[in-house]
Amino acid sequence: xxxxxxxxxxxxxxxxxxxxxxxxxxxxxxxxxxxxxxxxxxxxxxxxxxxxxxxxxxxxxxxxxxxxxxxxxxxxxxxxxxxxxxxxxxxxxxxxxxxxxxxxxxxxxxxxxxxxxxxxxxxxxxxxxxxxxxxxxxxxxxxxxxxxxxxxxxxxxxxxxxxxxxxxxxx
Numbered sequence: 819x820x821x822x823x824x825x826x827x828x829x830x831x832x833x834x835x836x837x838x839x840x841x842x843x844x845x846x847x848x849x850x851x852x853x854x855x856x857x858x859x860x861x862x863x864x865x866x867x868x869x870x871x872x873x874x875x876x877x878x879x880x881x882x883x884x885x886x887x888x889x890x891x892x893x894x895x896x897x898x899x900x901x902x903x904x905x906x907x908x909x910x911x912x913x914x915x916x917x918x919x920x921x922x923x924x925x926x927x928x929x930x931x932x933x934x935x936x937x938x939x940x941x942x943x944x945x946x947x948x949x950x951x952x953x954x955x956x957x958x959x960x961x962x963x964x965x966x967x968x969x970x971x972x973x974x975x976x977x978x979x980x981x982x983x984x985x986x987x988x989x
Contacts, residue, residue, distance in 0.1 A: 823896045824903070826871040828914060831856055832864045833922040836873060836892055837981070841971050843877050843891045855929070865890065872896050916985075923983050941980075948989065956986045 827833055831853075838844065838852050846865050850858050868874040873896045878889040899907075899915075907915065935942075951959065963984055973979065 823871045823873050824899075826867055827873055827897055828918045829864070830918065830921050830925065831860065832868055832873075833918050834925055835861070835864055835868060836897055837922055837926065839874065839890060839892045840894075840897075842973070842979075843889045845887055845889050847887070849890075853929075919983075919985075923981070926981055951986075960984065960986055 827836055834853055834856075835849060838849060844852070846862055849865065850856070850861050853861060856864075865874065869876065869890065873893060874890045875893050876888045877891050880887045880889075930942075949956075949959075967982060970977075
C-alpha cells in the first residue's frame with residue numbers, strides 16, 4: 819500500500835467507507851444510506867478523496883438527473899499492507915493502524931446495535947482466546963483462517979454480510 823493511500827484510509831470515516839465497500843459495489847447514495855450517521859456532504863468528500871488516492875475504483879457511471887451517478891468498489895491492493903509495509907512500520911505507526919482498525923470495528927458494531935440488534939438471533943460472537951504459538955505458528959494460523967473465510971466472501975443465496983475481525987498479538 820502506498821503511503822498516500824494508507825494515510826488517506828486511516829481517517830475513521832474513510833476507513834468505514836472502505837469496509838462498507840469491501841467485496842461489493844455501491845453508489846454514494848447507497849453508502850449514505852448505510853453510513854447514515856455521516857453527513858452526506860462529508861461522505862461525498864471522503865469518497866472523492868479515496869477515489870483520488872486510488873483506494874476506490876469507479877465500476878459504473880450512469881447519467882442521473884443531469885449529473886453522473888458513479889458506482890464504486892475498493893481496490894484491494896490499495897488497502898492491503900504488504901510484508902514490507904508492515905515490517906517497516908514503527909511502533910507509533912502500528913499504534914495508529916491498530917487504533918484505526920479498532921475504531922472502525924467499534925463504529926460498525928455501534929451501527930449494528932442502533933439498527934435493531936438481536937445478537938443471539940444474528941449469531942454475534944466476540945471473545946478472546948489465549949493461545950500458545952511461535953511467531954511462525956501465529957502467521958500460519960492467520961493464513962489458515964483467511965483461507966477458511968475465502969468461500970464466505972461472496973453474497974450468494976441467503977447470506978447476510980457480517981464482519982469477521984481477527985487480531986493475533988503476544989500478550
